[in-house]
Amino acid sequence: MFWRTLHSEALKAATQPAVARIVVAPLIVCAALTPIAASQVNASLHGAPGAGQLIPGTNATNVGPEIMGLWGFVPVVVGVLLASSEHHGGQWTTTVLTTPRRGQVVAAKAVLCAALNLTLATIYAALVVIDYQTDLGPGDGLGELSVFATGRAPAYLGVLAMAVLYWVLIGLVSLALAIALPSPVAPMVLMVLLAVTADALMLINPVFRFVPTIAGMQMFAPDQGIVLPEHPAFAPLTATLVVAGWALGMTVLAWALLTRRDIGGRRAPTG
Numbered sequence: 001m002f003w004r005t006l007h008s009e010a011l012k013a014a015t016q017p018a019v020a021r022i023v024v025a026p027l028i029v030c031a032a033l034t035p036i037a038a039s040q041v042n043a044s045l046h047g048a049p050g051a052g053q054l055i056p057g058t059n060a061t062n063v064g065p066e067i068m069g070l071w072g073f074v075p076v077v078v079g080v081l082l083a084s085s086e087h088h089g090g091q092w093t094t095t096v097l098t099t100p101r102r103g104q105v106v107a108a109k110a111v112l113c114a115a116l117n118l119t120l121a122t123i124y125a126a127l128v129v130i131d132y133q134t135d136l137g138p139g140d141g142l143g144e145l146s147v148f149a150t151g152r153a154p155a156y157l158g159v160l161a162m163a164v165l166y167w168v169l170i171g172l173v174s175l176a177l178a179i180a181l182p183s184p185v186a187p188m189v190l191m192v193l194l195a196v197t198a199d200a201l202m203l204i205n206p207v208f209r210f211v212p213t214i215a216g217m218q219m220f221a222p223d224q225g226i227v228l229p230e231h232p233a234f235a236p237l238t239a240t241l242v243v244a245g246w247a248l249g250m251t252v253l254a255w256a257l258l259t260r261r262d263i264g265g266r267r268a269p270t271g
Helices: 002-014 017-045 066-070 073-087 091-098 102-133 153-180 186-196 198-204 206-210 212-217 236-260
Strands: none
Touching: 002 017, 002 073, 002 102, 017 073, 017 102, 066 102, 066 153, 073 091, 073 102, 073 153, 073 186, 102 153, 102 236, 153 186, 153 212, 153 236, 186 198, 186 212, 198 206, 198 212, 206 212, 212 236
């Protein structure tokens, strides 16, 4: 039964032009812009031409992963679109009538969202490695200073894996929020505002460091954003647990609200 629900959700997503565009368009834009950004960053990190070293205080392991956070709106949009499409034309009514157990709908959407964002993040992480750390891209990479030449590749790939995990988790948070709020616009606006006002929120009150878009960056780019001395940045594992807690908690909340929501004037069985 669940696999049939998952298949149905996948077909539904595949027939939505907006979902197709948000899956394909960012990859095209990333493939075009990442080499440019990588060339500029790599050039700025080198010392004097021919010096054969990075500017003091930097290391190749930190070069590239932070851009995964800058493109972090992609999993947010994917998650919101997979749920918000149900708010148009009475689609929720059709969905709950064809799949009475609404918990399966939430689970299927979560699996689909995670799979899409995992795929997108993995492809983009590969682009980051190619463009920032090798000479396979349009730029020159870091050459003998790259993580592959200095033996730091395992650590670097581990950081990128955390960035990929961040995309998956923040996508699930966005999906759950879009299910919980019966509006196609409010979840997107809220998540974008949380992302762009991160530094300002931290200055207002350090408790905002627990917001998923802020804690999530510390999973793989702890030196990004404002760090208050009295409230040091989360360790990557702690940040991961915070964002994972948000994803799990929001998913449970979305399930609870959906199973109790009056859709189409009928109550469907829960589960």
